[in-house]
Amino acid sequence: MSHPLLEIRNLHKSFTLHLIDGREITPVRNVNLSIAAGEHLLIYGRSGMGKTSILKCIYRTYLPTSGQIWFDSHQFGRIDLSRAAESVILSLREREIGFCSQFLRVLPRVSALDTLCEPLYRQGMDRATAQEIGREWLQRLSISPALWQASPLTFSGGEQQRINLGRAFIARPRLLLLDEPTASLDEATKQVVIAMIRAAQSEGAAIISVSHDLAGLGAHTTRQWTFA
Numbered sequence: 505m506s507h508p509l510l511e512i513r514n515l516h517k518s519f520t521l522h523l524i525d526g527r528e529i530t531p532v533r534n535v536n537l538s539i540a541a542g543e544h545l546l547i548y549g550r551s552g553m554g555k556t557s558i559l560k561c562i563y564r565t566y567l568p569t570s571g572q573i574w575f576d577s578h579q580f581g582r583i584d585l586s587r588a589a590e591s592v593i594l595s596l597r598e599r600e601i602g603f604c605s606q607f608l609r610v611l612p613r614v615s616a617l618d619t620l621c622e623p624l625y626r627q628g629m630d631r632a633t634a635q636e637i638g639r640e641w642l643q644r645l646s647i648s649p650a651l652w653q654a655s656p657l658t659f660s661g662g663e664q665q666r667i668n669l670g671r672a673f674i675a676r677p678r679l680l681l682l683d684e685p686t687a688s689l690d691e692a693t694k695q696v697v698i699a700m701i702r703a704a705q706s707e708g709a710a711i712i713s714v715s716h717d718l719a720g721l722g723a724h725t726t727r728q729w730t731f732a
């Protein structure tokens with residue numbers, strides 16, 4: 505592999521279950537993996553094993569219990585995401601690392617176009633330019649123009665999922681973390697999403713997907729890792 509963009513060493517994540525006698529569980533135990541630009545790694549494994557928790561540790565939604573997550577940042581050089589300051593993490597999320605969770609968090613009364621463009625607004629891009637890019641993405645995502653000014657709150661599950669993915673992709677992050685990107689999509693929509701992921705990969709993004717879709721998405725990944 506060429507020089508890794510991300511390198512995880514001995515990652516552990518434990519949770520204390522305060523509501524159940526303070527018991528501790530450690531779903532993420534001694535995880536080591538790395539990924540280079542232009543690669544797509546698929547993490548596969550039984551439900552509840554800790555796959556999503558790995559993505560959340562990388563994105564720092566979760567603070568790792570121990571281990572290191574080295575990221576080769578454009579802005580900050582090689583940096584350990586498990587120890588980086590909050591301000592650094594926020595800046596990386598704005599410019600270098602995208603995350604698509606399984607569920608879209610929608611603000612009421614905000615249109616699909618603005619929901620999609622929000623990562624560009626946050627970068628300081630002017631609204632007209634951002635919306636031009638946003639409209640291109642809505643087209644690419646096969647969202648009907650009749651829905652562009654509507655709130656995604658009223659959208660179908662598959663439409664919400666596409667807006668959610670678009671938000672992760674629109675700022676062209678160098679590292680994309682995708683949690684079940686093809687779940688709950690019909691075949692045609694799944695192909696749209698797979699094409700988007702492949703395009704990001706060919707533009708040099710490193711992608712880590714957590715997915716049960718070995719036959720569909722899995723066929724387009726460069727590596728698969730069974731997490732057990």
Ligand SMILES: Nc1ncnc2c1ncn2[C@@H]1O[C@H](COP(=O)(O)OP(=O)(O)OP(=O)(O)O)[C@@H](O)[C@H]1O
Nearest residue numbers: 519520521531549550551552553554555556557558
């Ligand atoms: N914030 C949290 N607090 C307590 N326990 C948690 C938390 N997040 C995850 N867990 C627990 O950690 C374990 C792993 O969860 P995780 O969501 O990472 O699994 P997964 O492999 O992604 O599952 P699935 O394939 O079903 O999405 C589960 O037992 C879950 O209940």
